[in-house]
Amino acid sequence: MDVGAQPFSRLRDYALSPEGIRRLATANVVALIVIIASGATVRLTNSGLGCHHWPGCTATDPLPANGLHSYVEFGNRIVSAGVIVVALTTWLFGRGYRRLAGVIFCLTLAQAPLGAVTVHYHLNPYLVMSHFLLSITVLSLGVILAAETRERMRTPLPAWLPQVGLLVALSALVLIVSGTLATAAGPHPGSLLVRRLWSFYPAVYWHVRATAVFGVSFALVLATLYRLRAPQLRGGFLLLGLLAVQMAIGEVQYRTHLPWWLVLVHVATAATVWAAAVSFVFSLWRPRRMA
Numbered sequence: 001m002d003v004g005a006q007p008f009s010r011l012r013d014y015a016l017s018p019e020g021i022r023r024l025a026t027a028n029v030v031a032l033i034v035i036i037a038s039g040a041t042v043r044l045t046n047s048g049l050g051c052h053h054w055p056g057c058t059a060t061d062p063l064p065a066n067g068l069h070s071y072v073e074f075g076n077r078i079v080s081a082g083v084i085v086v087a088l089t090t091w092l093f094g095r096g097y098r099r100l101a102g103v104i105f106c107l108t109l110a111q112a113p114l115g116a117v118t119v120h121y122h123l124n125p126y127l128v129m130s131h132f133l134l135s136i137t138v139l140s141l142g143v144i145l146a147a148e149t150r151e152r153m154r155t156p157l158p159a160w161l162p163q164v165g166l167l168v169a170l171s172a173l174v175l176i177v178s179g180t181l182a183t184a185a186g187p188h189p190g191s192l193l194v195r196r197l198w199s200f201y202p203a204v205y206w207h208v209r210a211t212a213v214f215g216v217s218f219a220l221v222l223a224t225l226y227r228l229r230a231p232q233l234r235g236g237f238l239l240l241g242l243l244a245v246q247m248a249i250g251e252v253q254y255r256t257h258l259p260w261w262l263v264l265v266h267v268a269t270a271a272t273v274w275a276a277a278v279s280f281v282f283s284l285w286r287p288r289r290m291a
Contacts, residue, residue, distance in 0.1 A: 107137065
């Protein structure tokens, strides 16, 4: 064995308790939500081009020195580095879950070069959107990993219920994508030099209709779980509470002409809602997988 690889191997052989692995996986999910909020802060404060180079802020100085925008952009890079460290730690110490944790780490690491390409092309809106959607994908996998580290529920459910749960997840994904398009088409494109993407009102049009599909399918699943007194009902009520908060924030931000700080709260809450939705829908499939 290579001598230089021995410390790495020893780290991989270090065993955490099941509770320790659960906490580590949960910390990974929290870190992935934080980086989404951090990236949204860069966009909403028009700081996307605060640093014109990567990984350093300028060609001659790696540290920010051009005012608030450069500090916001560089701060996001520091947060990204921290998230990568958490993902790496989860992969090294998550014995029994290393395959999924490894995928999460690789995709988290991929955000760095994607961010560099995005800056190089002056925040092309399609690259910015792909940057965000990759974050959502990694967050989804992180939530599944956290769910896998917990005890499996063996509650029997109707065979059709998990299928409707997939409709809940799909409509929630449309909500995320249409909300991203609405933000990209709104008054906060990420930099004064960046063109807006698509049009605001068509994005809102699809956003509202996805909300209706989500509401109907989610209500059906929730009512069935309530009738069965299934343990997944707790996750459903958590998601319902987060949705109520998200809808209230969305209504206020629309009526107050989209102040950037309120849009930031909306984005951060949306990431949390998505994490809760993935966890809830995944819990509907776990009993069937056990069978």
